[in-house]
Amino acid sequence: MTEVLLIDDEKLVMKYYRRALEKKGYRVRQLFDTDSALKYIRGKPEISIGILDIMMPPGDAYKNEDTEEGLKTGRLLYREFKEKLPDTPVIFLTNREKWDSIAREYNVRILKKLEYPPFDLADEVERIIEENKQN
């Protein structure tokens, strides 16, 4: 079964995204904090896609980094992800606006939760996974 990694600290909201993905037939690994997310990624799991939040509390792992009160945590996780799982697609799913400069700098897709409610996201995830398989 294809695994989707979902990293976001908003538990209540993300449960709908989780259920939609599960309805789609994916197994969802949901992690809510930076430390456990980092640990999991470093284990180089077999996943089909990573969905990260941009803003998260830095946790112990990044407490000495300048994360601008968590605004940069997602980007730090992204770098770790690309290093450990270079062939796995990864996107950001965020509540915030104005991230186009990050999308350009990191060459990553940023989906906004308001524009991608749970089932729309699940459809998009399916499309990305398929596209990646073909490539």
Add this chain to the structure above:
Amino acid sequence: MNMKVAFQTISWGMWINKIEEVLNIIHKAGYQGVEFSQRPDALGVVDFAQLFELLQERNLVLVSIVGGTLKERIEFCDEPKVEYLYVEHWDLVNIPFAVERGFTVAFHPRMAAPRGHLVDILKLSEMYPDLKFIIDTAHMTILGDEPVRVIQTLAEEDKLIAVHLKDWTPDFGRSKYRFARGFTTLGGGYVNLDGVVKELKARHFKGWIVAELDNARVSPTASVYQNAEWLTHYRLMRASALTESFSEGEQTEKIEPYLGKLPCEAEARFREILMYAIKDSPETFYDCVAKAFSQVLNCKLITVSTYHSSEFAEFITLRACYPQHLPILPNVSNFRNTLSGIAIHRQAIYTHFDLNEAAPGEKYGYPDRKFSDPNLQKVLSLNSMITLPIFNSGNQNAVRLLVNLFPEQAGGIYSEEEWYRLGRAVTQAADSMIDGHCMSAFIKVNRLAGQCDRALEFLAGLVNLIKKVIRCEGVAIFCVNERGDRLELPDRLTTGTIWRKEHEKFYRKGEGITGSVWERSEIIISNPREDLEDHVGKSTEIVANQSQNVNIWVPFLDPKGNVIAVIRCRNKIMPPHIIAPSMFSSDDASLIDAIAQAAGPHIHILQGDEHRAKSLDKLMHEIRTPLVAIRGVADFLRRDDELRGSWKYDYLGDIWSWGELMQRLMLNANWFSYTLDSLKVQAKRTYLRAGIIAPAVKQVRMLLEEKDFPASNIRYSQFEQVPALYVDPNQFQQVMFNLLSNSIKHCYNDPYSFQVEINGEQSRGEYIIQFRDWGPGISHKMRERVFEERFRTKEAIRRNITGQGLGLWVVRQIVEAHDGRVEITQFRHPLEFSIYLPKYLSHMPPKSAY
């Protein structure tokens, strides 16, 4: 209550011509004591006994003598019949000598001199337990130390012997050459004099309160009485019975030197050269000063140097010489060992040294001092040296420049008054020169501010402006962050700065020189010959000549006087024809200070706007979360086949529609807090009817239902003439939503009058979307105004129609971001908006698309 109040004689300038008259005026005005700022030999008395007698006759106490060196004053006073003697920072080693002789010594912390801050005063106090302090209210304010707090701290420890009452405005900035011109009469500035007076009264202060101001715009006599009036009003002094009898006839003016034997033609040429020089750059100006002096005296050599003293070092730096290209030392640090040091410390108009004597400084009490450049003396056969300190305008005890003249012959020396006149002309010319450049810098900053919408854009412009105005290789501007606990380089500000530690790209308060400038709010100039040679900074700008390493730091202040940023410049670039070393000077400090003074309020406003935008963004973020949750629930229930049941459908549809409406409203507000990123178009190939108009109509469902307007009254054509276009569907849905919601809001509450028609067609080169509305329409006068941000018609306001006036402004922003345009093509029956989009959107995205 009457306190001990004295007047300082600096108002009379470098000499007191008629001391009896001066003392009469001070006595009649009601003062109890006198502080003499002049040198002992410039008081017009034979000896101390005569001076003391004159004071006693008028019941006046000799509070202090300021001018000259400490030793000169001790020698003059002979016995400690003076309340205290000033001691300068270079004379501190002589404190034990003075104390042994029974004198009380007092230190006057001041701007542009070492050890000005309270923290420095406290250290001095520990090192010299006998030392007392004179606090000047204006100097402490400029240094950023609140005078009331300083008074409290020192009075608690019984270290405060006198308070100089003085006022100040920041109109001339805080740089060494200009700040003193901001001194004003009491009550005319920003100093917390009310607080100081209250504190002194509360403490029943037993020390001296001294009124002084050396650049008063009135005569010295008027200055005496104006201060007396202020002091009487604040009940620090008893009203003088004779105040009202003060008349113009009783004035004793500042001395106006007679012409003397200075050749008229020579002086005329001197003044002419200076007059033309004031338009030059500072570097070229000093060349002209040297040349000007060559007109009045035949010299083997003339040098012009700037004098600089800081926490780190004291040095004089060559700025110009005449003739040029002679082998002269560019810098003399620790000049206290030299003859020039005597001249600076004496504060005399001029000092003459016979270089053929074994100890040229002996007649001034410094037999061990030598000429700083013995090689030069030998090479040029220099016989004598006349050192002319050029004093600071508005602060005549502060030396600004040093002119050294080495005459061809021993004779032909001018009188003190004549040297004074020449020196004063240089001061005035130097002031005019630097004022002109500062004013020009001011104008450039304001022009730049007018061209910038964003703080980052403005800061980038300032970096380039400073590089050009100051002529240096590297410039960085560190800004205090939002939390107020770090100095950081703004993201994306290009300065060529590299940091030694990747994870510490900031300065804390007091950290390094940059952090110290923030903490102490002072200008610092450094050069490689100082004690900072071992200093390795936390960051540096990459410049062509890495070894040169000369820097200047200047703080930016907001209108309240708080530091909001620190500028750092690296590596001065000197014009090729200038012989002076490549170092930053106090002229550079004045220019950067003027730029900072002009820029500070603009940065404050721009950052304020951006902070508000960020606050709004945070608020929006909070609203988004429940909205996302609502949409999540609704989406889930809507599409989950297991849960769907017809009885749930309407509720779910409602949740969905409210959610959509909320999203559209928030996106309008988001545009209001927009940055450039928000304008970026994420273009997709979109059929307008299905992908934009139909969804937008659904999104206004709740607005329609609220007014009982039938959705069927919104008609849209098949759009056969308009193919799929590369547009941002989300943004264009916003366009349609805004147009529709305006129509609904402004239509009369009559369901039958609500009619909307949306068509698409093409014409030469363009696709046109026509939005027609049979509501009340718009006056033709409003054709452009309605698209302005936050504009609302009177009608809308009168009818209490909801909205922020953002809808049409957002429409225009989005359409223009798609390389299109929107205008009103008919004003009523129907009101028609036409959106024109370029044809190339059918096969490629707009130019600004991401």
